[in-house]
Amino acid sequence: MLCRTLCALAVTVLAALTAIPVAAQNLFEPVILVNEQAVTRYELQQRARMLTLFRAPGDPNRLAREQLIEERIKLDAARISGIVLDDDAVRAGMEEFAGRANMSGEQFVQALAGEGVSESTFREFVRAGITWREVTRARFASRVSVSDSDLERATLALTGGSSVRVLLSEIILPVNSLEDAEEKQALAAGIAESTSESEFAAAARRHSAAPSAAQGGRMNWVQLSDLPPGLRQVILTLGPGEVSDPLPIDGALALFYLRDIEETSVATPEYSAIEYAAYYIPGGRSAQALQRAAQVRAQVDVCDDLYGVALGQPPEVLERGSKAPEEIPADIAAELARLDPGESSANITRANGQTLVFLMLCGRSPKLDGEQPTVEDLSNFIRNQRIESFANSYLEQLRAEARIVEK
Structure with a gap:
């Protein structure tokens, strides 16, 4: 009798002891291998939870899987290039990201923790983004050049040495909270990939908070010199049919589609x-x-x-x-x-x-004696826009070459 009782107790204890490690092992086991780099079940769950809090559009589980695969590819490219970020750079990136929601880095981390998302999940998300930026700068900066004609055209337009007017379409996406910020950033990133005016117009009618939404975001002709200085520089990097990157404005994100541009030798005032x-x-x-x-x-x-x-x-x-x-x-x-x-x-x-x-x-x-923008600042801005175009093509190539195994 005693033997049977002890045997039963031993079986019960053994089952209890083995059940916990198995659960933990399942949580941290690799579920995806990207160029031999593992993505664990825990990472997928954490990223999906974070994306849910950000109210990112689409299925958070699918989006988490896609993001983590892409980040492994980016980090693998950084490893091959010998690029490693120090902790100070990552902390600065976390502060900058949190600032978009009008929070400090510490406040942002605490807000995530209160919803079950660890600091390390947020940190690695930021680390991947900043690392990729360094990779693309190192790889493409030397290949990108800004010609004298590029600078001359931009400088003339910005200083009133010529008259430039632009025909734009706009989309304004209000950002009302922390949860709203990432959702709108993801939405804006998708809109920025628009390849036609009709596609941009459809997005404007569906998402834009601007009064022009009913007209597909279409604005009338406007003098470039009348636009805010920062927006002028953005517009000057676009060609007709191109969309700007999302631009943060007061409580919103803005995107602009350049429909047409005209330039004359008649100066407009600053x-x-x-x-x-x-x-x-x-x-x-x-x-x-x-x-x-x-x-x-x-x-x-x-x-x-x-x-x-x-x-x-x-x-x-x-x-x-x-x-x-x-x-x-x-x-x-x-x-x-x-x-x-x-x-x-x-x-x-x-x-x-x-x-x-x-x-x-x-x-x-x-303006009677206006200051001209520095050639260096203008050149850097145009160069960064072109580096980003190279970077997108490079990532597509890396994704096509990557060894991705899903378990």
Whole structure:
């Protein structure tokens, strides 16, 4: 009797002892081999969990698998090239990524940990991205050249030495939270691969928060010199039919499709300051708020008229000032570029879409002795855009050559 009891107890204990290691072993066993580099079940689960928190579009499990395979390929290329990041570079990358959600790196890590995602999962995600950037710079920087004609055309356009106007389409993707940030980044990256105006227009109608969405994002002709300085440089790297990389603006990501560009020898002025007024209307883009904006538009001809509109209301409902072009928020600067003095728009919101901005251009002050952008800065910008194009082709080649075994 005692023997049977002990034997039964031994079997029970043995089963309990063996069950735990098997579970742990299954969790950390390789499920994919990429050029002999393992991807474990744990990594897949963690990445899928992180992508779910980021609300990345599509199946998070499939996307996690694709990302981890691609990252192993990138890291293998880095190993062959002898490129290894130090911890400081990775930490800086984590801080930069967290900053997109208006968090510090520590706050971002804590937020992920609260949802079951380890710091190492986030760290390796960032490490792979930065490492790949270093690989592509090392491999392609020497192959990329920027000609004198490239620089001359860009410099003339940026400084008003020639008149350049562009025909753009736009997509504005609002980013409202940490979870929203990665989803919109993934969506924007997909849109940036658009190969035709019709494809970009379809994405604009489906996803864009800009008033131009109903027109497929189509904007009217705009002088390049009226665009924000950073956006000018981006547009100058595009050819007709190309899409910009996603551009971070206040609370959103923006993409631009270049439909056409025209250049003449007639110079357009540069401005040292732009004066504008913003009247804030509660309700966002609700019918009531838009009706109020229409009422205001009918009451004003110049910016001074807005003081009468705001009379008796809290001072913060009306802001008016003069700023250098580079100091103006990108979305407001882009909107002002469409306006002449005395014209207004109600296309922008604040407070996560809860406040409608009635924006009015008061005037522009010409720049008399404007500073030219440095040749080095402009050359580096154009060069980086071309390196990225090489990098995408290189990754496709590496993926085709990789030995990928899924278990």
